[in-house]
Amino acid sequence: MSGHVVIEASGIRLRERAHEFDFRLAEGEIVGLAGLEGHGQAAFLEALAGHRPPSVGSITIADGAARHAITDAHAAYRHGVVYLAQDRKSEGIFPSLSILDNFRILTLGEASRLGVVSSRRAREAFERHRQRLDIVLSGPNAPITSLSGGNQQKVLLARLLEAQPRVMLLNDPTRGVDYPTRLALFAVFEQLAVEADVSIVVLSTEIDEIISHSHRAVVFREGAPRVELGRNELTREAILAGMFGLEAPDGSPESAR
Amino acid sequence: MTALAVRRSFGAGAGMVVTLLVVLLVVNAFLNPARLAPAGILTTLGLAAPLMLAALATTPSILSGGGGIDISIGPMIGFINVVMVTFLFGNGFESPIVVVPLVLALGALLGAVNGFLVAYVRLQPIVATLGTYLVFFGITPWIQPRPGGDAPEWLLRLGDDFALVPLVFVGILWFAIWRTPLYAYLMAMGGSAKAAYTSGVEVARVKLLAYALGGVIAAVAAFALTALIGSADPNIGPPITLKAIAAVALGGVSLAGGRGGFIGAGVGALVIFSLELALTGTGASTFVLQMIFGLVLVAAVLFNALVARRR
Numbered sequence: 001m002s003g004h005v006v007i008e009a010s011g012i013r014l015r016e017r018a019h020e021f022d023f024r025l026a027e028g029e030i031v032g033l034a035g036l037e038g039h040g041q042a043a044f045l046e047a048l049a050g051h052r053p054p055s056v057g058s059i060t061i062a063d064g065a066a067r068h069a070i071t072d073a074h075a076a077y078r079h080g081v082v083y084l085a086q087d088r089k090s091e092g093i094f095p096s097l098s099i100l101d102n103f104r105i106l107t108l109g110e111a112s113r114l115g116v117v118s119s120r121r122a123r124e125a126f127e128r129h130r131q132r133l134d135i136v137l138s139g140p141n142a143p144i145t146s147l148s149g150g151n152q153q154k155v156l157l158a159r160l161l162e163a164q165p166r167v168m169l170l171n172d173p174t175r176g177v178d179y180p181t182r183l184a185l186f187a188v189f190e191q192l193a194v195e196a197d198v199s200i201v202v203l204s205t206e207i208d209e210i211i212s213h214s215h216r217a218v219v220f221r222e223g224a225p226r227v228e229l230g231r232n233e234l235t236r237e238a239i240l241a242g243m244f245g246l247e248a249p250d251g252s253p254e255s256a257r
Numbered sequence: 258m259t260a261l262a263v264r265r266s267f268g269a270g271a272g273m274v275v276t277l278l279v280v281l282l283v284v285n286a287f288l289n290p291a292r293l294a295p296a297g298i299l300t301t302l303g304l305a306a307p308l309m310l311a312a313l314a315t316t317p318s319i320l321s322g323g324g325g326i327d328i329s330i331g332p333m334i335g336f337i338n339v340v341m342v343t344f345l346f347g348n349g350f351e352s353p354i355v356v357v358p359l360v361l362a363l364g365a366l367l368g369a370v371n372g373f374l375v376a377y378v379r380l381q382p383i384v385a386t387l388g389t390y391l392v393f394f395g396i397t398p399w400i401q402p403r404p405g406g407d408a409p410e411w412l413l414r415l416g417d418d419f420a421l422v423p424l425v426f427v428g429i430l431w432f433a434i435w436r437t438p439l440y441a442y443l444m445a446m447g448g449s450a451k452a453a454y455t456s457g458v459e460v461a462r463v464k465l466l467a468y469a470l471g472g473v474i475a476a477v478a479a480f481a482l483t484a485l486i487g488s489a490d491p492n493i494g495p496p497i498t499l500k501a502i503a504a505v506a507l508g509g510v511s512l513a514g515g516r517g518g519f520i521g522a523g524v525g526a527l528v529i530f531s532l533e534l535a536l537t538g539t540g541a542s543t544f545v546l547q548m549i550f551g552l553v554l555v556a557a558v559l560f561n562a563l564v565a566r567r568r
Contacts, residue, residue: 077457096448108438
């Protein structure tokens with residue numbers, strides 16, 4: 001991946017006494033994040049999304065010719081960064097709202113004419129995503145809580161897609177999702193990366209997902225990347241070695257620092 | 258918006274509140290038939306309008322969730338009443354073309370100050386608006402120590418023949434907002450502030466707008482109040498807060514945010530007003546009234562909690 005750099009983090013530190021590091025995300029690239037729980041990979045994703053700016057260093061996003069600092073969640077969104085939360089129940093869905101309202105909450109501003117929300121347009125847009133993502137539901141006005149976990153996740157994904165993002169930050173998108181849906185979700189991610197040059201950073205607790213779907217992987221340990229693996233270096237052993245802070249069996253992966 | 262939204266805008270205990278209202282109306286019709294007769298109905302509505310509007314003014318901040326509430330609404334209405342009568346009418350500015358935009362802008366500004374303290378300074382809403390409550394409470398008698406002053410003829414007519422005008426104005430305002438993204442953001446935020454933030458909704462700005470909207474409606478309430486009393490009264494504002502919050506809670510608006518709406522709040526205010534009307538008709542003292550409003554507030558919140566738990 002030698003495309004145009006979209007997000008650039010330089011000299012960021014995620015927590016006290018952790019190493020500072022740099023990170024670059026290219027257009028159309030899919031980067032997998034791995035690590036034992038609590039080793040900084042989730043904090044890193046949240047930092048990229050503007051939820052928790054790092055204490056040291058800066059994160060910027062290219063928008064046209066200019067670069068903008070990502071300082072908060074809305075700033076990130078304005079420049080085309082969307083985020084899918086890990087905890088779907090408390091940070092993803094709006095449990096009191098309908099499926100359609102959950103879908104359109106991000107894009108209400110764009111979907112309105114002269115400040116008035118157009119329900120018809122939202123319904124049409126939702127229908128397109130429903131077909132593409134194969135969402136199973138009784139009707140768009142049913143409560144979001146009436147859907148299965150996998151279908152809720154698809155509605156959230158539809159919400160992000162409708163915003164036509166340039167960067168998608170996905171925090172364990174397949175958690176609590178059945179196997180066929182997992183494959184379907186990653187098929188969509190790969191298609192977006194190839195066809196629309198969308199850059200994707202995906203954190204997964206499933207090592208196999210990272211191996212089969214990402215262009216490169218960053219393995220976190222103690223608040224910073226421990227190893228960075230290119231496409232040809234992506235093996236289960238190498239990722240596990242990075243997670244546990246061991247030398248990889250064949251000693252090939254270079255250190256990210 | 259959607260059918261779900263319509264149901265939500267009335268709240269969970271709609272049946273109970275409407276039943277209560279009907280019972281109270283029957284009691285009032287029995288105690289004082291002239292009040293509800295066609296000839297007197299607009300005057301009665303003019304009497305009810307300040308409280309109804311105060312309840313509506315309290316609603317947006319509560320809907321925004323996260324402990325959102327504007328308890329300064331009562332003294333704010335009193336402050337606007339005194340400013341309007343003393344500074345505008347007292348200096349000969351009586352034309353509605355001048356007065357109406359100025360007063361609405363003042364309301365928006367006062368509400369926005371509350372919103373700024375809550376959304377950007379990040380004070381707890383109840384603390385921030387208790388602060389502004391006390392400021393309005395203190396500054397109002399300083400401008401106008403005793404009841405006095407006059408109101409122009411056009412304004413006085415809003416107290417009887419044209420009593421519907423302020424209510425319809427706010428109704429249209431709310432209907433317009435209901436169809437904009439602001440309303441959906443407000444309800445979403447009240448339902449789950451965390452999800453709203455992580456998905457990129459501009460939470461702080463929506464909060465600021467909710468409080469500013471409350472301020473604008475408080476200004477309309479100040480018009481209705483001034484129309485009713487025809488003068489400035491430094492003591493009339495503060496007691497409105499408790500009644501307005503009781504009305505909102507009674508109308509099925511969840512004090513936790515995200516659930517309820519304007520229709521419910523308005524009906525809740527009508528119940529409180531009818532209760533007040535019936536009790537004053539029997540000669541109960543204002544102390545008894547205050548006590549009953551307090552009991553209604555506790556009972557309404559309890560009832561809402563029970564309904565919510567059963568879901």
